[in-house]
Ligand SMILES: Cc1cc2nc3c(=O)[nH]c(=O)nc-3n(C[C@H](O)[C@H](O)[C@H](O)COP(=O)(O)OP(=O)(O)OC[C@H]3O[C@@H](n4cnc5c(N)ncnc54)[C@H](O)[C@@H]3O)c2cc1C
């Protein structure tokens with residue numbers, strides 16, 4: 001008997017694969033064990049080779065459909081192509097990144113298939129062959145678990161950077177091709193697409209982070225923190241209130257409405273540890289926190305903690321680095 | 323031109339708590355307001371109305387008190403409101419919600435443009451717009467950052483993807499969902515508030531629409547919420563750093579060296 005298929009729908013981001021796709025493949029292969037056949041479905045142009053960016057993450061199979069209209073296809077056209085593939089293969093589960101593209105195509109596909117779709121998930125697991133998807137609601141104040149017990153495929157969109165993509169040394173996915181009939185929708189056209197030049201790195205790219213909160217927000221402390229970040233080869237991140245300062249942007253923000261990060265080391269200064277902050281950094285490898293309030297919730301989520309003044313601790317740390 | 327704006331009523335604040343006994347959401351005492359993102363959708367429709375003399379119809383599915391949000395939208399300037407209210411509609415997930423809205427839009431008839439908010443701030447899915455577009459076989463432009471009429475029967479929108487700005491042109495009828503950056507919703511004027519009570523607010527129940535009963539409410543919803551809880555961050559075993567800042571800093575440096583982080 002063949003295994004049920006667990007699909008990750010690959011998303012294109014300009015001429016590359018959207019990183020969320022790779023993150024989802026890593027998660028899917030872990031969830032699959034011996035029980036599911038993990039398929040990455042890739043819709044690309046005849047001259048593309050985006051499969052090269054998927055192969056290292058080790059799905060069991062990369063199923064490619066080629067058509068030169070795919071790179072500029074609209075939501076309805078892509079949903080139609082996926083519907084045909086699903087009707088041919090009957091996957092058990094279909095996963096999308098909760099990107100703007102994923103969140104636009106998946107619900108159209110859901111309506112075609114008359115099945116369930118759980119939005120913007122932060123965790124996934126299987127109970128036998130039933131997907132249990134965890135999604136936040138009420139501005140991330142509440143979590144809920146959602147299942148789709150009776151209809152297949154069961155589908156979910158997953159928030160970017162929720163999982164960490166990990167290449168596998170011995171990945172040898174089967175590469176197959178599939179065919180669909182492209183049905184153009186004449187009533188909608190993309191007339192221009194310009195890349196938005198965005199060279200800013202986000203705090204999510206750093207392996208060491210010095211994080212500042214409202215208790216570490218004055219000029220001197222920010223200057224010390226900048227030095228400390230340089231010494232550590234990292235960068236500064238902030239809690240949400242600090243994004244009110246001109247020098248910090250959303251790219252610097254850690255937390256559920258900012259970046260979810262997993263650096264090797266994070267040093268939190270003057271951050272109380274609100275749940276919306278914690279969930280954005282709790283998967284960091286080593287967490288160190290400095291706060292003047294011994295009862296600050298941040299300490300319960302930390303490996304090392306110091307009760308005291310942020311500036312004084314930073315000064316002492318910098319002195320010992322020199 | 324006829325524009326339908328779909329609006330949802332949501333709790334006034336997202337600070338909901340969980341009843342420790344029933345493990346259900348405790349929504350007692352939370353007043354309902356129009357989903358903030360839907361105000362951007364109403365505003366967009368009103369700007370198109372000013373440009374073309376369009377008729378703007380508000381549509382919502384929910385309990386009778388959702389009428390309040392319809393009045394709010396009419397006080398902003400919309401022409402009429404339709405409330406879809408029936409016990410058979412209760413407990414709907416996005417698929418069952420989209421189905422009833424699509425059937426109601428078909429009944430309203432001759433609709434050129436359907437505008438949705440970006441997402442509802444409570445359940446946060448953003449799925450209802452694309453579902454309605456699919457059921458009505460209409461093209462969709464989601465997360466529009468700008469929207470204008472570019473021909474007698476055509477809209478042009480800009481859409482910001484993660485790293486691409488797209489311009490799209492759609493022939494009407496079409497479905498658009500709008501980002502909040504699009505506009506600043508107007509406040510109702512006293513005159514419009516007064517006028518809103520003279521504008522037509524129609525309620526349609528189950529029998530007023532052409533519906534397949536197996537697709538309604540909880541029974542017609544493929545998804546089930548099985549558990550609701552407050553997120554609890556993972557706890558770690560804390561090693562305190564003690565003494566003066568200098569002493570604590572040297573303890574930390576040693577610990578980080580032991581962990582091969584320095
Ligand atoms: C829907 C929603 C989404 C949100 N998303 C995010 C998000 O993504 N990211 C985010 O960060 N927040 C987010 N928040 C806000 C979050 O709830 C908190 O308000 C925020 O994280 C608090 O930031 P803070 O810890 O810097 O400030 P505070 O909570 O004000 O904490 C400051 C801390 O500094 C300490 N302190 C003061 N002086 C000193 C000193 N001299 N030395 C050392 N310590 C000192 C204090 O003891 C205190 O613990 C969100 C909230 C909502 C409702």
Ligand SMILES: Cc1cc2nc3c(=O)[nH]c(=O)nc-3n(C[C@H](O)[C@H](O)[C@H](O)COP(=O)(O)OP(=O)(O)OC[C@H]3O[C@@H](n4cnc5c(N)ncnc54)[C@H](O)[C@@H]3O)c2cc1C
Nearest residue numbers: 118119328329383415416438439441442445447448449450
């Ligand atoms: C905690 C929680 C989590 C949920 N998670 C999911 C899930 O993952 N998947 C799922 O299928 N269902 C889910 N639901 C059910 C979902 O909330 C309802 O189906 C709801 O009626 C519509 O979805 P939404 O609130 O996400 O709206 P969205 O899709 O976010 O709303 C987008 C736009 O659609 C319009 N709109 C939405 N609802 C209405 C309405 N009732 N009347 C008129 N216009 C409307 C508005 O313009 C709105 O801005 C969840 C419900 C709860 C309470």
